[in-house]
Every structure is written in C-alpha cells, then in structure tokens.
Amino acid sequence: MVTFVNLQMLKLFSNIKNKFTNELPGDLIESVETRQVVEAAFSYINPIKPQNPKLIHVSKEVADSVGITTEELESEDFLNIFSGTTVLDNTKPYAMAYAGHQFGNWAGQLGDGRAITIFEATHNNKSTMFQLKGAGKTPYSRRGDGLAVLRSSIREHLCSEAMYNLRVPTTRSLALFTSGAMVLRDILYNGNADYEKGAIVCRTAPSFIRFGNFELFASREDTKNLQLLTDFTIKHYFPKIKSEGKDKYLKFFETVADKTRNMIVHWQRVGFVHGVMNTDNMSIHGITIDYGPYGWLEDYNPNWTPNTTDNEHKRYRFGNQPQIAQWNLLQLANALFPLIEEVKPLEKILNEFPIKYEEDYILMMHNKLGFENSNEETKNCIQLVTENLQLTDTDMTIFFRNLSQVSKEDTVENAFEKIKDAFYNLKEAKNSTYDTWLYWFTMYINELRKENPSDLERKTAMNLVNPKYVLRNYMAQLAIDDAEKEDYTLLNQIYEMLLKPYEEQPQFEKWFTKRPDWAKNKVGCSALSCSS
Numbered sequence: 001m002v003t004f005v006n007l008q009m010l011k012l013f014s015n016i017k018n019k020f021t022n023e024l025p026g027d028l029i030e031s032v033e034t035r036q037v038v039e040a041a042f043s044y045i046n047p048i049k050p051q052n053p054k055l056i057h058v059s060k061e062v063a064d065s066v067g068i069t070t071e072e073l074e075s076e077d078f079l080n081i082f083s084g085t086t087v088l089d090n091t092k093p094y095a096m097a098y099a100g101h102q103f104g105n106w107a108g109q110l111g112d113g114r115a116i117t118i119f120e121a122t123h124n125n126k127s128t129m130f131q132l133k134g135a136g137k138t139p140y141s142r143r144g145d146g147l148a149v150l151r152s153s154i155r156e157h158l159c160s161e162a163m164y165n166l167r168v169p170t171t172r173s174l175a176l177f178t179s180g181a182m183v184l185r186d187i188l189y190n191g192n193a194d195y196e197k198g199a200i201v202c203r204t205a206p207s208f209i210r211f212g213n214f215e216l217f218a219s220r221e222d223t224k225n226l227q228l229l230t231d232f233t234i235k236h237y238f239p240k241i242k243s244e245g246k247d248k249y250l251k252f253f254e255t256v257a258d259k260t261r262n263m264i265v266h267w268q269r270v271g272f273v274h275g276v277m278n279t280d281n282m283s284i285h286g287i288t289i290d291y292g293p294y295g296w297l298e299d300y301n302p303n304w305t306p307n308t309t310d311n312e313h314k315r316y317r318f319g320n321q322p323q324i325a326q327w328n329l330l331q332l333a334n335a336l337f338p339l340i341e342e343v344k345p346l347e348k349i350l351n352e353f354p355i356k357y358e359e360d361y362i363l364m365m366h367n368k369l370g371f372e373n374s375n376e377e378t379k380n381c382i383q384l385v386t387e388n389l390q391l392t393d394t395d396m397t398i399f400f401r402n403l404s405q406v407s408k409e410d411t412v413e414n415a416f417e418k419i420k421d422a423f424y425n426l427k428e429a430k431n432s433t434y435d436t437w438l439y440w441f442t443m444y445i446n447e448l449r450k451e452n453p454s455d456l457e458r459k460t461a462m463n464l465v466n467p468k469y470v471l472r473n474y475m476a477q478l479a480i481d482d483a484e485k486e487d488y489t490l491l492n493q494i495y496e497m498l499l500k501p502y503e504e505q506p507q508f509e510k511w512f513t514k515r516p517d518w519a520k521n522k523v524g525c526s527a528l529s530c531s532s
Contacts, residue, residue, distance in 0.1 A: 029043070032141070041096065044092055044093070047136055050084060053178065056176055082202045084200060095116050098111055099212045099219055100212035102280070104327075110140060114136075117132075117208065128206065129204065131202070133148055134199055148201065149183050156173060158173075158476055159476075168270060168288060171288065176200075182198060209229075209283070214226060215279060217229060230249060254349050260282070260286045265360045265361060272294065272296055293306045299395065300386075302319025304318055306528060322357050326350065381440070388440055394429070395514045397466075405459065408445065408455060416437050476494075479491040
C-alpha cells in the first residue's frame with residue numbers, strides 16, 4: 001500500500017481518470033513480447049522497477065501546476081511513484097500504439113518503445129498524462145531495451161522546461177531520476193557501444209496522442225477504431241468543436257494544422273531545430289514532443305540539422321521545418337480521409353498552411369526586429385537580414401538580442417558595433433560583409449525613425465521575443481559530463497537560468513556567449529544521433 005505524506009497528494013491521486021484506457025480499446029495480451037498489436041490503441045504494461053532509483057532533479061514549477069507540494073517532492077512516495085517503483089492501486093500503466101513515417105518513409109507500427117504512461121490526473125480542471133521515459137520494454141520496443149541513459153534524459157528534462165519558459169508549446173518534465181542500472185548504447189552507431197548510466201524522465205502533457213495514432217488505424221483500414229480515437233480526441237481535447245459528421249473531422253484537422261503552424265513559428269523564432277520530425281513525433285496538440293537530437297542555431301544556417309542520421313539529405317534542417325510540418329499534416333489528412341471521404345476540403349486546409357505560415361512568420365520577424373509597422377520596406381529588411389546572417393558565421397541568439405540596443409539616433413557604424421559580438425570571426429565579417437551590413441542598417445534605422453515607440457519601448461518589446469539564454473548543446477553536454485560524476489551543480493545552475501530566458505540575469509552572463517571552438521565538432525555539442 002502507498003502511504004501519502006498529506007491529503008493534497010492524495011487528492012491528486014483521487015482525481016485519476018485514465019480516460020484513454022477506459023474509453024479506447026486495449027491490447028488483449030498483457031506481455032512485453034514484441035509483436036504487431038491489432039485493433040488496440042494501447043497495451044497494458046508495468047514499468048520495470050529500477051534497481052536503485054535516485055531523484056536528481058525536479059521541476060517545482062511543473063509539480064505546482066499538477067498539485068504536488070514541495071514537501072511531497074521530498075518524500076519517498078514521490079520517488080517510488082514517479083520512478084516507476086510503485087504502481088498505484090487505482091492505475092494500470094500502458095504504452096500507446098501508433099505508426100508513422102520516419103524520414104519520409106512509411107515505418108508501419110511503432111508505438112511507445114520506451115515510454116509508459118502511469119496515469120492521468122486532473123488538477124484545477126486541467127487533465128495531465130504522466131509518462132515515464134526509459135521505464136522498460138513494451139510490445140513496441142522492437143529491438144530496443146526500453147531504457148534510457150542519463151545523457152539523453154538530462155537533455156529531455158532541461159529542454160522541456162527551457163522550451164516552456166521560452167513560451168514555445170511543449171511537453172514538460174516533472175522529474176529526472178537515475179535508475180541505478182547501466183545501459184549499453186552505441187552513441188554514434190559506429191560499432192563502439194559502451195555502458196552508460198540509466199535514467200528515467202517523468203514527463204507530462206495534456207496527452208501524448210500523435211499523428212501516428214491515427215495513421216496506425218488508417219493503415220490497417222480499421223475505420224471503426226479510427227473513428228473511435230478521433231471522436232475521443234475531439235471530445236476531450238477539442239471540446240470547442242461542436243459540429244457533427246464530416247464537418248467535425250475537418251474542423252479537427254484544421255485546428256491541428258493551426259496549432260502545428262503556431263508551434264513551428266515559435267521554433268523558427270527562437271532558432272530551435274527538432275531534428276526528428278517524423279509523424280510519430282508530431283503531437284495533435286501542437287506541442288513539441290520527443291526531444292532527441294535537437295539543437296539551437298548557433299551560426300545562422302538554415303541547412304543545419306542536429307541529427308547525424310539526417311546528415312546526407314538534411315530533411316529536418318532548420319529551414320525545412322515549415323515544409324516538413326505541412327508534409328506531416330498531409331499524412332494526417334490521409335489518415336483521416338476515411339472519416340471525411342472528400343479530398344478538396346482537406347486540400348484547401350493543406351494549401352492554406354504555407355500561406356498562413358508566411359503571414360505568421362512575417363509578423364514574428366517584425367516583432368523580432370522591433371517593427372510596429374508593416375510595409376514593403378520592413379519586409380525587405382526581413383528578407384535582407386536573413387540573407388546577411390548567412391554570409392558569415394553569425395550567432396542568431398546574440399544577434400537578435402543585441403539588435404535591441406540599436407537606437408534611432410545611431411550611425412550605421414555604431415549600430416554594427418552593437419551586434420559585432422554575434423560574429424564568430426569578426427575580422428572576416430568586417431572584411432567580407434561590412435558594407436553589406438552598413439547598407440542593411442541604413443534601411444533598418446530609417447524604418448525605426450518612422451515609428452512611434454521610443455528606443456526603450458522597442459527594446460523592451462524586442463527582449464520579450466528574442467531570448468538572451470537558450471539551451472545550447474555544449475551547455476547541456478557540460479551538465480551531462482558533471483552529472484556522470486554525480487555532480488549536479490551545473491545541471492541546477494543551467495536549469496535556474498532557463499527559467500527566465502528573456503531576463504538579463506547578470507549572475508549567468510557567462511552563458512550569453514557564442515559556442516566555444518572546442519564544441520564545434522565535439523560529440524554531443526554540435527550534432528547527435530537518434531540514440532542520444
């Protein structure tokens with residue numbers, strides 16, 4: 001039996017609903033045996049009990065949002081329940097079944113290969129799924145062991161909270177545990193496997209339903225369960241949709257498209273590259289999910305991908321994310337087609353996606369540049385600045401953050417001085433791009449002078465959309481290196497900094513800097529494999 005430290009945690013667990021398993025069909029076999037699971041949305045499976053679980057970091061902000069107190073976070077109950085050691089009596093953990101397209105190719109059944117949802121609970125009228133990543137094998141693990149390593153778990157834990165505080169739609173991470181086990185991984189897929197510390201992340205979301213959930217049923221022509229899943233999703237997560245019949249499913253698709261577009265615009269705003277935009281990694285909530293080989297643009301390179309698996313074709317490069325989002329939506333449209341049976345209305349939504357995206361992108365870039373007005377001149381400024389940023393290695397985060405310091409009264413030479421710290425090679429930038437930048441600043445300052453907001457008002461507004469601090473890969477790797485030695489000081493420090501990424505935070509000024517030279521090609525600091 002589980003003993004609770006006080007009534008509030010008990011209240012959270014008394015609000016467990018488990019609607020996904022109560023209302024959708026489950027796998028008739030309860031086994032971790034790898035297999036094709038048919039006519040089911042999930043398989044019941046318990047997490048494996050970790051050998052010696054230890055809590056190494058917790059997000060108090062997430063805990064508070066789901067009704068867990070600081071006192072409870074320090075309890076043995078919290079450790080046991082959210083590491084998978086204890087399964088509550090009124091819960092039945094499960095792994096989801098879904099399919100997907102991976103790197104543009106149909107992959108068939110995929111599913112939660114190393115993630116197990118332990119329960120769903122409601123707090124303050126908000127429903128949350130709690131899922132353990134790295135909790136052991138499931139029927140969907142294929143050739144995997146269902147486990148996770150400390151390295152990738154730290155990256156997911158930190159990035160989830162970094163993205164949330166950047167105001168980018170995302171899953172969140174409640175807690176990070178070491179499991180006490182050693183896990184064999186080949187980090188670069190080059191035959192040099194080695195043992196690493198095992199870990200478990202407890203992550204949260206309204207739900208973990210993906211495009212691939214719908215693709216699975218559609219691919220098997222299981223229209224009955226496809227409709228059941230879609231009706232369930234609309235009922236619980238899109239209650240504003242009141243229409244019926246085909247219109248209901250069209251509105252659902254349109255809403256998912258809108259949410260997806262919003263997410264991608266935010267990715268482009270902060271320079272985030274997901275790295276694995278497979279359809280099984282696309283949430284129907286329009287939230288960022290499954291943090292594997294991700295990264296932030298350091299030198300502004302639209303062709304950069306953080307995923308070594310994607311090096312050849314660069315399908316998931318920064319500049320291609322909007323197009324991939326549309327392609328993934330096409331696959332969702334194909335999956336929903338049996339419920340709609342009309343091509344044209346689906347095509348209309350898909351064809352509107354890039355048009356609406358361009359409008360949102362232009363508005364976002366106006367905000368990043370501090371423009372209140374929108375006209376041909378400001379749009380030309382946007383076009384030219386993205387071209388200039390590619391002429392020589394230029395740090396995206398530092399450039400846009402420092403751009404807010406430019407005033408209406410600056411000369412173009414003074415303006416250049418204010419952004420010069422963004423160049424990885426200032427001498428090269430001055431030799432090859434100086435005149436081009438002076439031309440751009442002439443345009444930029446002329447436009448600023450036409451606008452009403454003062455320099456201070458514009459700077460304040462720009463600093464709300466251009467972060468000072470992002471989770472650069474080398475920073476995460478430094479925290480990982482220390483954590484491997486059981487030193488979590490840097491992990492805690494980086495986490496605290498990422499809680500307020502738009503604020504100056506003088507105590508963290510050392511992190512407002514370009515990627516160091518040693519990190520440019522170091523494993524974990526530039527690009528990563530999917531096994532990360």
